[in-house]
Amino acid sequence: MEVVGLLCLAAAVLAWGFLWVWDSSERMKSQEQAGLLGGGSRSLLVIAHPDDEAMFFAPTVLGLARLRHRVSLLCFSAGNYYNQGEIRKKELLQSCDVLGIPPSSVRIIDNRDFPDDPGVQWDTQRVASVLLWHIEENGINLVVTFDAVGVSGHSNHVAVYAAVRTLHSEGRLPKGCSVLTLQSVNVLRKYISLLDLPFSLLRTRDVLFVLTSKEVAQAKRAMSCHRSQLLWFRRLYVLFSRYMRINSLQFL
Numbered sequence: 001m002e003v004v005g006l007l008c009l010a011a012a013v014l015a016w017g018f019l020w021v022w023d024s025s026e027r028m029k030s031q032e033q034a035g036l037l038g039g040g041s042r043s044l045l046v047i048a049h050p051d052d053e054a055m056f057f058a059p060t061v062l063g064l065a066r067l068r069h070r071v072s073l074l075c076f077s078a079g080n081y082y083n084q085g086e087i088r089k090k091e092l093l094q095s096c097d098v099l100g101i102p103p104s105s106v107r108i109i110d111n112r113d114f115p116d117d118p119g120v121q122w123d124t125q126r127v128a129s130v131l132l133w134h135i136e137e138n139g140i141n142l143v144v145t146f147d148a149v150g151v152s153g154h155s156n157h158v159a160v161y162a163a164v165r166t167l168h169s170e171g172r173l174p175k176g177c178s179v180l181t182l183q184s185v186n187v188l189r190k191y192i193s194l195l196d197l198p199f200s201l202l203r204t205r206d207v208l209f210v211l212t213s214k215e216v217a218q219a220k221r222a223m224s225c226h227r228s229q230l231l232w233f234r235r236l237y238v239l240f241s242r243y244m245r246i247n248s249l250q251f252l
């Protein structure tokens with residue numbers, strides 16, 4: 001019994017510690033980020049498939065909205081791997097709406113150049129030129145996308161990163177346009193939900209977004225729009241995923 005008591009006490013102290021660190025970090029980070037990211041920016045979230053925005057980027061989308069960014073979304077495929085492209089396009093629009101991105105700010109590219117298929121390498125220059133056109137057309141000054149690992153290592157995620165990286169390193173992005181990439185974490189950290197917060201605080205390079213419980217509910221509502229994808233393992237993902245609660249990002 002004594003051991004159980006001690007364990008309970010340790011758990012309570014740990015929980016209190018997390019909450020204290022979270023609260024103070026939120027205050028500190030929100031001030032830093034306001035300066036770093038500026039208000040009123042036009043941000044573009046670039047993803048490969050419908051559901052990437054809710055599964056991986058919900059904290060970023062909601063965090064940027066808090067900083068008064070105007071967020072739009074560019075999705076490079078309709079997610080047609082199982083011939084569900086038409087359904088998935090509608091689900092993406094609904095999910096974006098829940099996250100505060102209106103249908104008029106969502107662009108879904110649905111063509112043969114960029115199939116939803118981990119076995120197909122998308123042409124980096126082709127992705128880059130479509131993306132650049134979109135950035136210039138919409139006066140974008142902040143691009144947000146995957147990092148080189150692409151969260152899950154999916155080659156379509158990595159292809160989007162490679163294109164942004166190319167535009168950035170070749171100096172082809174418009175002046176004043178920055179790029180933020182989502183830091184991928186290892187599989188252990190991926191599924192420990194908010195318990196990852198201390199690691200995120202230590203390992204975040206530039207920008208950290210942590211959702212409040214109300215915002216987590218909003219992210220879950222967005223994910224539930226992707227009805228065609230809600231298989232049992234994705235329901236578990238929603239319960240335990242750190243990415244639906246915390247996003248760490250770094251500038252290129």
Ligand SMILES: [Zn+2]
Pocket residue numbers: 048049052154157
């Ligand atoms: Zn994806």
